[in-house]
Amino acid sequence: MKTEKHSPRSTTPALKTIMVVSLVFVSSAFMTGCASVGVDPWDRDIMAKREMKPVTHPLVASVDDHIYFSKEASTGGKSSSGGGCGCN
């Protein structure tokens, strides 16, 4: 049998940290009033840049997803689209 039974506690603090950071984000950005953040139309010069798009190189992103899916247990998060390979 596995010699040292894994304890999920080892990664739980990091999990909680991200959850807390996410909640802070949600509360600050959405619950306190979305009108308090954001920009005016004339201030969208930087947002309009192509490199500000969430995915700048779709083929690189899909190749990365495939590589990490074949090596790690985790998948998803950024998008829900899948498409299986038999590498499970």
Place this chain on the structure above:
Amino acid sequence: MQLDPKKSKRIAGTLGLLTASLLAGVGATAQSSDEPITTKPAPVSQAPQGTNEFDDDTYTDEGLIRIDGAVLVYQEDGGRVRAIEPVVGVTYNFEDDSSLSLKLTADILTGASPYGATPWQNTQTLVDPPSTGSSGSSSNTSSTTDVPPDVLPLAQGFNDQRYAVDASYTSPWGEDSTVSINAGLSKETDYKSFYGGIGYSREFNQKNTTFSASANVEYDISSPRGGHPRPLAVAGSRYDNDDDHKTVIGGLIGFSQVMNRHWLAQLNYNVSTSSGYQSDPYRVISVVDSVTGGPVRYLNESRPDSRLRQSVYFGNKVAIGSTVSDISARAYHDDWGINSVTLNLDTRVPVTNRFYLKPGVRYYSQSAADFFNYYLIDGEAVPEFTSPDSRLDKFSAVTASLMAGYKTSKTGEVYARVSRYEPSAKTSTANAPGYLAGRDLFSGTASTSVIVGYTYAFK
């Protein structure tokens, strides 16, 4: 490059601080306006007067056809799996803001992959996965391989090809909404996958906030060469002839928010449930002697037939000066007992108006599945589920990458990226029996990948 845990912690800490400091800036640039705004800038057909066309990085693809092509070369250390993957895509961007995309992928895989068995001080003989035969045919004539002493047993001669087709259509819907639909299929010698999805997004709060939701389904057919090994049977002894299926249903909801002039943030929740055959038909687990650690027999692995995955993704695009950084974190949990954290940072640094560099680093850490075992002990009860797959092991990994891009025209770019992936085992084997005590039994491996691509849009 081997990063030790201290370095990994420093990287994780730095990323955490960066994220925290960004959050602290919320509200510092609070603004409001009742003016109607548009998310996308007007199409720019000509560069502004007095500037070089390469300085215009705000054009849209509206009315243009964009082609993408890339080739990935992926190589695992130790002569293990090599993949060569060409991908081509074309997107028709219509004048009404709708678009139609088609993508073709080929994947040529060769090399060696772990049987799942543990190493031993003497030569051990393992039954090879059936290498010939088709779905549904039973193979009782499997060959065997003598594995040399003191090495991780690897099945040599692994060879497969995968082909995939993906199509998607996106269209505006009403004033502020967008709908999309996608479908695809992927085919290997022994595996087929059919999948599709729908998506909806809506902009509000003067288009500073975008809500998105999507759902996807997937249906997979597994037809391993020689049939399905019966779970927990002695390796090479029992095969079932039927195809086995897996169904995946997933959903995602998310918000993206323009936080200020320099910062776009995104927060997603993703859930998926899969049911059906999820074992690896080519993987075995060693049953070892409780004193010597030597192999007694090998059993086919066995995994649960359902899995519920959940993740929270927090992504950010931050422009500082002329650089743009992508900073993201993902927390993941599934009911196989795996928790993981992924942190990613890359920064695009323009060198000239045509040339840029993008260094990146990614940190990943996961816990083990509840039923993960390197080996079973002879004489002890065999658990209902057990697998020695490194993807279910406890480990962390660091990826370092460097990308370079060069604008060949206003709408064209050639790019290349080199990545190095270095995993580190985290499961202790100090109390393993005999030969296995203190030995590195992690079967994951480091890898290097290179991708070269070209993209261009034209009328």
